[in-house]
Structure formats: structure tokens, C-alpha cells
Amino acid sequence: MQLSNLPTSKFKPSDHWEDFVHLFRNGQQSLPQVWADLFGPLRNGAVDDLVIVGQLGQSLDGRIATASGHSKYINCPAGIEHLHRLRALVDIVVIGVGTALADDSQLTVRRVVGPQPVRAVIDPRGRLGATARMFADDGIRRLLITAEGTCCTPPPGVEIVALPAQEGNIEPSAIVGALARAGMRRILVEGGADTVSRFLAARCLDRLHVTVAPVMLGTGGPGIILPPRERADHAPRMPVRVHKMEGDVLFDCDLTAQRVELGNAKKST
Numbered sequence: 001m002q003l004s005n006l007p008t009s010k011f012k013p014s015d016h017w018e019d020f021v022h023l024f025r026n027g028q029q030s031l032p033q034v035w036a037d038l039f040g041p042l043r044n045g046a047v048d049d050l051v052i053v054g055q056l057g058q059s060l061d062g063r064i065a066t067a068s069g070h071s072k073y074i075n076c077p078a079g080i081e082h083l084h085r086l087r088a089l090v091d092i093v094v095i096g097v098g099t100a101l102a103d104d105s106q107l108t109v110r111r112v113v114g115p116q117p118v119r120a121v122i123d124p125r126g127r128l129g130a131t132a133r134m135f136a137d138d139g140i141r142r143l144l145i146t147a148e149g150t151c152c153t154p155p156p157g158v159e160i161v162a163l164p165a166q167e168g169n170i171e172p173s174a175i176v177g178a179l180a181r182a183g184m185r186r187i188l189v190e191g192g193a194d195t196v197s198r199f200l201a202a203r204c205l206d207r208l209h210v211t212v213a214p215v216m217l218g219t220g221g222p223g224i225i226l227p228p229r230e231r232a233d234h235a236p237r238m239p240v241r242v243h244k245m246e247g248d249v250l251f252d253c254d255l256t257a258q259r260v261e262l263g264n265a266k267k268s269t
Helices: 017-026 033-042 077-089 097-103 172-181 193-201
Strands: 002-005 051-059 063-066 092-096 118-122 142-147 159-163 186-191 207-213 220-222 240-245 248-254
Touching: 017 033, 017 077, 033 051, 033 077, 033 240, 033 248, 051 077, 051 193, 077 186, 077 207, 077 240, 077 248, 092 097, 092 172, 092 193, 097 118, 097 193, 142 172, 159 172, 186 193
Parallel strands: 002 240, 051 186, 051 207, 092 118, 092 186, 118 142, 142 159
Antiparallel strands: 051 063, 063 220, 207 248, 240 248
8 A cells, every 4th residue: 555645736836737637638758756646547448448437535434425415525625626636637527416416516627727528417317407507508518328218308419328227227337338439538437426336336447536534424425335245354455545635535446457348439538
């Protein structure tokens, strides 16, 4: 396990973040070490052409929200900034409809320099209204991933991706396949906990970034939820790097050993 400290302020001239984004996306040169340890593994796929990263912010006792559903903000500003850095490096950001309804997320890059990613919501029953902020017509591509046969009326310009569903759920592998066919190679599964857990259980993540804040919320929304295991010593272990971000700790989990092969993207945006 490796521990490092990351630059955290977007106002620091020494972190060269803008140069890093350019090299990460467009160049073949080696990456600046200050960012390479954490973000370098997201540059190229280790299993296939795709790179899929899940992220979650939680308390020390594994909660993503209080019992009332309040979650702003469990993590420190550096943790939120890290999320925006991830958005700047991927082709598309994906959230579940529960998170979209609860947070009315914008899914934009605002706290750091970088290009805006495509935005997508997994909404099998068409619950998200047309006024959701992630559907804002700002020139960025927007996708609504829904179940086949669902009646959806998103705003003009929002693309509908209709996929087979079982018991109201769309398989993560089917979602990744559809996004790859749409040209998305680097995919960020941003939340919520149920969506990230489903991708993790389906072995559809290359990396998992879990930012842990030194607070305890008690009863509340749980973080990662997976099928039960009878024995703790049978649970698979994974390589992990640990990074200090102000008051929070980021666990960068390498899941490539268990990730299933999913294919190639049609093109890279």
C-alpha cells in the first residue's frame, strides 16, 4: 500500500494541472509524477480498450448520507475537487436516477480546468424530469439510458439509449457496451452508491476511488453494498494506493484482475 499527498488547490501554479490534462488526453509523453500515480492508470485500458472508474465519497463508518438523506458535504473541498478532476479526464460521466433526483447534479467541470464530459443518467422507468440540470442545453452531449419500451420525453437534443431490462434494472455490461458503441472509452460511474455497487458486483470497473472523511454519521445511507459472503478470508483482495487529500483519505483500488472483458469504443471523444 502506497501513501502520497496530492496537490489540492486549483489556485496552485505548481501543480500544472492544465498541462497534465492536455498530456493525458492528447500526448504519448510520460505524465508529470505529481498526478501520474493517481490518474495515470486511467489513461489506457488494462483489460481492453475501455477504462471504467467508479467513485464514492463516504464517512468513516461507511455512510454516504445521514438518515434524513443529507449529504452536502461529507467530504472536504479537496475531495470534491478530485471528483471534478476525474470528470475532466473522462469521456462521459454516468449517474443513477436516484442521485439525479436527490442532488439535481450538473455533472460539469467547474472547480478545475478541463473539458466538459458527456453526461448520462441511468433511468430505466423515465423518472427524471426535463428540467433536470444535467439536461441543460450547454452544447455538451447528453444521454438518457432507459429500458426498452419506456415512454420518455427528455428535452430536445437529449439522446435516448434504450436497452433491455430485467425487473426494472439494466445490466451494467449492457450500459458499458452501449456507451462504447457511442464512442465513449473512459467512463466515470459517479454515483450513487447503488449504481456504483451494481457496476462493482458485475465486474465492470477497472478502478474504484473511495474518498473517506474522518466523520461518523451513524444510521444513514450505506456506501458499497455487495452480495454477502460466508467467510471473510474468501473475499478477494485488491491492490490499493492511498492518497491524502487535506482531511480526507482517498483509496484508489485496482480492480483490473476481476474486471470482465467488455470490448472497444467505436471512437474516442
